[in-house]
Amino acid sequence: MRWRPFALAAALLVYPLLFRGAFYQDMGALVLIQATSASAWNIVGGYAGQVSVGHAVFFGAGAYLPVLFYELWQLPLFVGVPAGIAVSLAFAFIIGLPTFRLRGHYFSMATIAVAELVRLIVSNSGFLGGAIGLMGPARPRGWWDLVFRSAVPYYYIFLAVLGLVLLATWQMERSRFGYYLRAIRADERAAKSLGVPVSRYKLYAFMLSAAFTAAAGSLYIIKTGFIDPESGFGILVSVQMIIIAALGGAGTLLGPLLGAILLVPLQTATNTWFGGGATGLTYIFYGGIIMLIARFEPGGLIELWRLRIAPLLLRRRGDAHAP
Amino acid sequence: MLLEAKEVSRAFGSFLAVDGASLEIEEGEIVGLIGPNGAGKSTFFNCIAGDLAPTAGRILFAGHDVTERSAEAHARLGIGRTFQVPATFTDMTVLENVMVGAFLRHPERAAARARALEILKRTGLSGVAFQRARGLGTPGRKRLEIARVLATGPRLMLLDEALAGLTPAELQGAIALVRAIHEEGVTLVVVEHIMEVILGLARRVIVFNEGRIIAEGPPQRVVGEPAVIEAYLGRAHLGRRKA
Ligand SMILES: Nc1ncnc2c1ncn2[C@@H]1O[C@H](COP(=O)(O)OP(=O)(O)OP(=O)(O)O)[C@@H](O)[C@H]1O
Numbered sequence: 001m002r003w004r005p006f007a008l009a010a011a012l013l014v015y016p017l018l019f020r021g022a023f024y025q026d027m028g029a030l031v032l033i034q035a036t037s038a039s040a041w042n043i044v045g046g047y048a049g050q051v052s053v054g055h056a057v058f059f060g061a062g063a064y065l066p067v068l069f070y071e072l073w074q075l076p077l078f079v080g081v082p083a084g085i086a087v088s089l090a091f092a093f094i095i096g097l098p099t100f101r102l103r104g105h106y107f108s109m110a111t112i113a114v115a116e117l118v119r120l121i122v123s124n125s126g127f128l129g130g131a132i133g134l135m136g137p138a139r140p141r142g143w144w145d146l147v148f149r150s151a152v153p154y155y156y157i158f159l160a161v162l163g164l165v166l167l168a169t170w171q172m173e174r175s176r177f178g179y180y181l182r183a184i185r186a187d188e189r190a191a192k193s194l195g196v197p198v199s200r201y202k203l204y205a206f207m208l209s210a211a212f213t214a215a216a217g218s219l220y221i222i223k224t225g226f227i228d229p230e231s232g233f234g235i236l237v238s239v240q241m242i243i244i245a246a247l248g249g250a251g252t253l254l255g256p257l258l259g260a261i262l263l264v265p266l267q268t269a270t271n272t273w274f275g276g277g278a279t280g281l282t283y284i285f286y287g288g289i290i291m292l293i294a295r296f297e298p299g300g301l302i303e304l305w306r307l308r309i310a311p312l313l314l315r316r317r318g319d320a321h322a323p
Numbered sequence: 324m325l326l327e328a329k330e331v332s333r334a335f336g337s338f339l340a341v342d343g344a345s346l347e348i349e350e351g352e353i354v355g356l357i358g359p360n361g362a363g364k365s366t367f368f369n370c371i372a373g374d375l376a377p378t379a380g381r382i383l384f385a386g387h388d389v390t391e392r393s394a395e396a397h398a399r400l401g402i403g404r405t406f407q408v409p410a411t412f413t414d415m416t417v418l419e420n421v422m423v424g425a426f427l428r429h430p431e432r433a434a435a436r437a438r439a440l441e442i443l444k445r446t447g448l449s450g451v452a453f454q455r456a457r458g459l460g461t462p463g464r465k466r467l468e469i470a471r472v473l474a475t476g477p478r479l480m481l482l483d484e485a486l487a488g489l490t491p492a493e494l495q496g497a498i499a500l501v502r503a504i505h506e507e508g509v510t511l512v513v514v515e516h517i518m519e520v521i522l523g524l525a526r527r528v529i530v531f532n533e534g535r536i537i538a539e540g541p542p543q544r545v546v547g548e549p550a551v552i553e554a555y556l557g558r559a560h561l562g563r564r565k566a
């Protein structure tokens with residue numbers, strides 16, 4: 001079964017060469033951003049089982065700081081990327097330190113509260129563009145502004161960043177850190193009794209997750225050159241990450257990528273069919289997906305495959321050595 | 324003295340589940356802890372293991388005062404415990420469950436894996452190492468509880484009904500396993516309702532009733548003490564309060 005990730009990587013590498021239309025290439029880039037942010041969410045929400053409903057705060061910070069640096073000092077967008085990551089780390093620390101000591105849903109509630117608060121503050125801050133938002137350089141002043149007419153260069157930059165996030169997750173999965181996070185998700189009390197420093201590891205996972213989510217936000221601003229409070233800090237940004245990860249399989253390496261490959265084109269299609277008036281429909285659609293996952297396979301599509309479909313296929317083939 | 328509990332109490336609201344319990348355990352002992360349902364045995368274990376903070380009293384382990392320390396710190400110091408209701412990591416394989424314990428003393432994955440495989444062999448779980456722990460029945464899960472704690476390299480192991488629910492044949496194997504663990508120098512405190520287990524393992528038993536220690540000594544003598552008989556029969560007379 002080891003060939004599958006490589007086949008997936010190869011398919012992603014050649015995709016923009018096979019689908020040459022701007023529509024498909026743009027969509028491909030969007031899939032990669034969403035896969036990156038959902039994979040980042042997955043570290044804390046999937047592996048560690050600590051469901052953040054406010055990851056938009058990191059996405060937004062990652063998107064806003066580069067464009068703020070441009071607004072203030074005309075710096076190229078990529079210069080602000082580390083600042084977005086640093087601010088996200090600080091936010092994660094401030095939210096995580098007090099709430100991870102408590103049992104129950106304090107963490108989820110704190111994330112959503114902070115994200116909404118930040119969205120309101122940003123919407124009302126003139127120097128951040130208020131409700132209208134901020135814009136990056138309209139014309140490239142040099143290659144360093146990373147303004148390209150085609151989506152293809154963005155696509156490959158995004159693919160590299162996604163690769164990095166997945167590589168880090170894979171490393172984590174195979175180390176003590178990953179085992180500890182999964183133990184924490186399964187049973188915190190038992191994890192503690194085996195010497196797992198539960199609060200500390202949750203905090204590490206949250207901070208790592210926040211940093212990668214900020215990177216996804218930076219990718220977004222670099223490509224679109226424009227950000228407003230809703231697309232940076234809006235609740236839908238957070239929910240999108242959760243849905244994508246949960247659909248593909250939260251707590252699995254490739255689940256979020258799979259979820260993005262399935263969901264983003266579907267959304268693009270429905271948006272095209274229904275035009276701009278489909279926002280309400282989006283919520284209904286998300287609600288439906290959440291219910292289906294919760295009812296039939298909380299492990300998402302990857303678990304559905306591993307636990308139900310693959311064994312069925314193996315049996316039909318008469319294969320005796322199932323994994 | 325490896326473990327010393329001084330006047331340990333634990334209240335839930337106004338109810339005292341453990342009420343001024345004191346005991347001393349020497350390195351290398353196997354001590355049985357018995358008592359009727361609801362006597363406070365598990366609560367006392369939770370206090371010793373750092374899972375619950377005592378509301379009064381002190382607990383010393385190997386000379387350190389561990390009363391206020393976290394459960395993780397207890398594990399690091401060498402206090403391991405099993406849960407009466409197995410707290411299995413069901414989504415992980417049996418091997419991965421044990422590796423979580425092994426990581427405490429072996430931070431590298433390969434070393435933790437090797438250690439966990441060794442322990443699975445000793446505890447008779449090698450055959451299911453790569454299965455998800457969800458598939459294990461109660462006897463398997465109880466055994467996994469022991470394996471996981473053993474992997475943390477404890478000096479003191481607290482077994483909370485780790486041998487309950489086994490068939491007579493399985494029981495003999497489990498008793499032999501506990502003896503083998505003891506022979507390697509691990510000190511044990513064993514909570515068990517089955518007298519056969521207590522008589523087969525412990526030289527000394529401590530009897531709990533309503534949060535207090537009511538008797539202590541060699542098992543044969545203790546089970547004959549009037550206070551102990553009354554604690555058990557009194558309950559039987561009134562009917563068991565809890566199923
Ligand atoms: N978290 C809790 N909150 C309130 N009461 C509790 C709690 N834990 C235990 N108790 C009560 O404390 C008493 C002692 O319970 P404990 O589980 O320690 O008994 P036990 O001796 O282990 O019994 P058993 O043999 O049934 O396992 C019981 O009356 C129980 O209902």
Ligand SMILES: [Mg+2]
Nearest residue numbers: 364365366407
């Ligand atoms: Mg008990």
